[in-house]
Amino acid sequence: MNISKTSLVIGLIGLFGLHAAQAEPLPSPLPCPNPQALGTSRVMSVNAANGLTIGLKTYPQTLALGDHEIVLTFDDGPLPATTRPILDGLKAQCVQATFFLVGRNAAANPQMVKREINEGHTVAHHSMTHPDITLRGLSPNAARDEIENGIKADDMAAYGQTSATPRVPFFRFPGFADTKATLDLLAQKQVAVFGADVWASDWNNMTPQAQLTLLMNRLEAAGRGVVLLHDTRPQTAAMVPDFLRALKAKGFKIVHIVPGSGPTALTPAPAGWQSETEASLKKIMPRLMKAQQRGASAAPVMQIP
Numbered sequence: 292m293n294i295s296k297t298s299l300v301i302g303l304i305g306l307f308g309l310h311a312a313q314a315e316p317l318p319s320p321l322p323c324p325n326p327q328a329l330g331t332s333r334v335m336s337v338n339a340a341n342g343l344t345i346g347l348k349t350y351p352q353t354l355a356l357g358d359h360e361i362v363l364t365f366d367d368g369p370l371p372a373t374t375r376p377i378l379d380g381l382k383a384q385c386v387q388a389t390f391f392l393v394g395r396n397a398a399a400n401p402q403m404v405k406r407e408i409n410e411g412h413t414v415a416h417h418s419m420t421h422p423d424i425t426l427r428g429l430s431p432n433a434a435r436d437e438i439e440n441g442i443k444a445d446d447m448a449a450y451g452q453t454s455a456t457p458r459v460p461f462f463r464f465p466g467f468a469d470t471k472a473t474l475d476l477l478a479q480k481q482v483a484v485f486g487a488d489v490w491a492s493d494w495n496n497m498t499p500q501a502q503l504t505l506l507m508n509r510l511e512a513a514g515r516g517v518v519l520l521h522d523t524r525p526q527t528a529a530m531v532p533d534f535l536r537a538l539k540a541k542g543f544k545i546v547h548i549v550p551g552s553g554p555t556a557l558t559p560a561p562a563g564w565q566s567e568t569e570a571s572l573k574k575i576m577p578r579l580m581k582a583q584q585r586g587a588s589a590a591p592v593m594q595i596p
């Protein structure tokens with residue numbers, strides 16, 4: 292048996308093993324009154340214990356999605372002017388997504404966070420202030436504060452209370468700039484770290500139509516994956532209704548992720564995998580640190596989410 296056949300068999304055994312070991316029933320997608328809607332195809336449980344990392348742009352494994360299955364994620368909000376129309380668009384198509392919140396935005400807009408929860412979305416965490424120099428550019432204590440204060444602010448906005456472990460133990464690093472210490476901290480807290488498999492590059496200015504074309508081309512090429520967008524970007528908010536229609540037309544299916552205690556269905560990176568975000572960060576971090584030393588805003592050189 293050659294290597295690819297061996298790994299296929301091992302993969303199938305792993306897949307059946309996961310289903311056989313499934314300890315809890317998965318929640319069903321929410322009922323949808325519109326039969327023409329894109330809808331949420333299925334709900335996938337993600338077990339955050341043991342320092343799970345996900346997303347091929349940064350980590351050598353991702354969620355085991357089927358052909359044309361995607362998970363929609365939105366970062367940096369909530370910001371009412373853009374988050375509201377995105378929530379309207381998702382609601383119209385009965386689509387559930389995951390929002391990685393910036394704590395200070397959550398604290399300023401708790402009504403938007405509560406709406407996200409009421410409409411069945413997953414509310415996850417993306418630091419307290421999203422510092423330009425990323426958490427990698429901060430002292431270890433400051434980086435820890437960014438994580439912990441962000442989780443507290445998000446949970447206060449969402450649920451009116453916080454606890455030692457977040458209600459939704461999902462975190463994404465600003466700029467994907469993790470460190471060993473912050474990864475260890477999140478693993479210790481049993482929080483899963485999300486990168487992404489596909490992104491829209493919506494941090495670059497472009498028309499909603501150009502944004503749509505770029506993203507659909509990338510999705511057709513990748514065929515599946517965890518997709519990163521930003522609910523703070525007007526071009527993204529403007530694109531969402533057409534984007535959801537295009538997904539339906541092209542046969543894409545929406546998978547909604549929720550925290551769970553059962554096994555997580557994962558798939559390894561292909562042979563020869565390398566971290567794309569680490570290659571970018573190696574180039575960008577020295578410029579960010581120099582800009583900070585000069586006291587200048589680092590934002591103009593920030594080419595990553």
Ligand SMILES: [Zn+2]
Nearest residue numbers: 366367465596
């Ligand atoms: Zn971000």
